[in-house]
Amino acid sequence: MEDKFDCIIVGAGVAGLAAAMTLARQNMKFLLIERGEFPGSKNVSGGVLWGTDLHRLVPEYWKEDAGWERYIQHRRLTFMDEQSAFSIDFKSSHFQEPPYTGVVVLRSRFDRWLAEKVQEAIDASDYAMDSFIATDILVEDLVHDEHGQVVGIRAGEEEFHAHCVILAEGVNNLLTRKAGLQEAYVPADHMLTGVKEIIRFDQAVLEDRFQLHGNSGMSNEFIGYATNGVEGGGFLYTNRDTISIGLVLGLKDLREKNQKPYDILNHFKTHPAIADMIRGGEVVEYSAHVVSSGDNRVMPKKLSKGGLMVCGEAANLLLNAGKAIQGMDYAMRSGILAAEQAVASKASGDFGESAMKGYEKALNDSYIMKDIRNFQDAVHLLHDPVMTSKMPNLICDFGRNFFSIKNQPTKKSRAMLHDSIQKHASYWDLLKLGARGAKAL
Amino acid sequence: MSSSSQPVKTLSLPEKLGLVSYRNQSKSEIKPHIRVKTEICNSTCPHQCTTYVCPANCYTKDDLGKVHFQVEDCIECGTCMYACDQGAVSWEFPDPEIGRGVTWNFG
Known part of the structure; x- marks a missing residue:
């Protein structure tokens, strides 16, 4: 691979795949690099992908037997003490009409499916033989030119060159830190640890218990007893024949209160309201992942420099203002915006610092930064x-x-x-x- | 009593980790992606918090209260990287060929 790519994307999560899809559709020559065995294999989320951008990326995604689990028709916010659960509950046939307000996903399936869609877009582009999704490769460093502009990446002994690099490496954004866009040590103050279990049921039992039909699903968030006094909250989402149940726990508070995340999760599952919901299920996976709280004090100071743009959780784009935990939709939109800047830069031939700032401006003007700024108090x-x-x-x-x-x-x-x-x-x-x-x- | 009325079995942490698909499990030698200066944990650290905040219990205390670290059970969440404010933890991503780390089945 001697030739220079228009763009290299690091990380095949939602942000990286959204960027790749956008590039493929715009006839750009790119390399998408993923360190896992397949796209999604390293990724964990709650998780609901909120909003309608998926329709933008994969038009009429609801018409196929896709990588998503269920659409959200029923939402519930529950306050808990030791014995009780008091909920705000909203269910509406209004939510049955696509494009849905949100879909529940399991990332190992969803990202893999989305990557297949990206591959289809590559195959239909002018660079069917020259753009790649490469897995099992770990990007260790960025390559700079003599002016400090990013011109590629290094993986082991090999270097790959490109006009620009999009970092979509996830919350543990080591390359973003290496690039000097964020401090090398990010303190625990505005970070949370998510722990989650996947619990499997007979599908008919699941559908009866949660009053689901077809692909309809439910999302339930919890405040109170769920976290055993640690700041944060709980969640329960219905998948096809499993549920995702878990907690996000403030890392600083966890440290100060001397508590173990898996103990708190077990404690949550014994609450009478939860125990009744998960009865008869079998735990089939346990996972954990750090997320940011949505406090903008934890965001990197800059999200671009010459030849480089940062999107998704690597940019700490996440918000929980009590309405929904939004992160994947931010990843998707920011990936699209970064790719659009790469396309514009190719047209103008300018990948320098001020050109890359165009991405930051687009992000600032988008609903993502508007919401993050507006809801800091929340x-x-x-x-x-x-x-x-x-x-x-x-x-x-x-x-x-x-x-x-x-x-x-x-x-x-x-x-x-x-x-x-x-x-x-x-x-x-x-x-x-x-x-x-x-x-x- | 039908099976759907049975309470979910509460799993211990080792049982939970037993459900995780780790990479390069057949390899006897792996390159750790996290390095821990346990001499810091065992001298100046006021909280040794990794021994309880780590969701995979990779950091343990022995009978003498000394902190030990093993990378085999690590599920790459990143918790220790933020929780340790003493500079004892240096974190990288596992090498796909010779490192540990996970492949999620559900994610």
Whole structure:
């Protein structure tokens, strides 16, 4: 492979594959390098791919027996104390119409399927014989020219050259750090560890239990008892014949509270509401992965330099503002935007620092950075200790009183709420929280 | 009682890790992708947090309270790289040929 590529992409996750698809469609000559055995083999997510961009990448993806598991028709946010679960629950046939509001994916399947679609796009391009998806190759370093511009990558003894490189290496962004775009040591403060189990069921049991039909699915997030006092939350998503159940746990809090993530996950699974949902299942995989909290203080200072662009989780593009945990859709859009800049740069012949900044500008103008900027207060609020236990305990205490019927004179709801607040928090806590919440959301 | 009414079996961590597909399992010698200066863990570190935050329990304490590290069970999550604020952990990606690391079946 003597010839120079238009672009080299490092990492065949959602961001890298979205970039590759965009490049293939624009007749660009590129190399997509993945260190795993196949695309997706190293990747873990919760995970729901939110929004409609997948339709942009693979038009009418819902028409084929694709790599995704189920579309989201039913959503639930649950507050938990030791015994109770109080949920906000929304299900609508409105969500049955494609393009869906989100699809549940298992990355080892989904990324592999998406890579097949990229290969089809390569085959249909002018560079069918010159663009490649290469697996089992570890990129160890970037190659710079005498002006400090990135002009390729090094893998072992071999160098591959390109006009530009897109880093889509994931959250553990070692090359991004080597390139000087982020500090070599990223502290635990705004990072979380995700732990997850895949639990398999008889498909009919799963569909009956979660009231699913066809490819419909459910997403459920949890706040409170789930994390055993550690900041973070829980999730449960329905796949075809399995569920993904797990937790994201604040790493700094985990360190300070001396807790083991797998113990907390086992503890979560014993909650009466969860135990009933997973009854009869068999654990078939245990996995873990770090994610960023969406706090923009952890983002790399810059996401580009001459000949280089960073996208997806390598750029810490993730947001959980209480509505949904968004990361894969950000990866997809940022990969598309980086590839579009590569195409524009090829046309102008300019891959220098100011040209690559065009990607950062496009990202800044996109919904991704708008949402990340707009919802920083919500991120801070969700990670406030009040949200870890006081608030879920208060809500569940109120729920228990409200829904209990005792053949005694019943208090009005306002008095019940007053009792619950007195027991678990204070009006001052609520006032602070309410003011912040009103501003944040 | 039908099987769908049985509670899910609670797995121990070794049982959970037994479900993971690791790479290069047949190779007796592998190149570790994480290097740990345990002399730091065992002298100046105030918390030795890797021994409890690691989701695969790759960091353990012996009877004398000394920290030991093994890479065989590592599932490449990255937790230790952030959790260790003492400069004891240096992290790289495993070499596909001679390293350890995972291939997820579900992911």
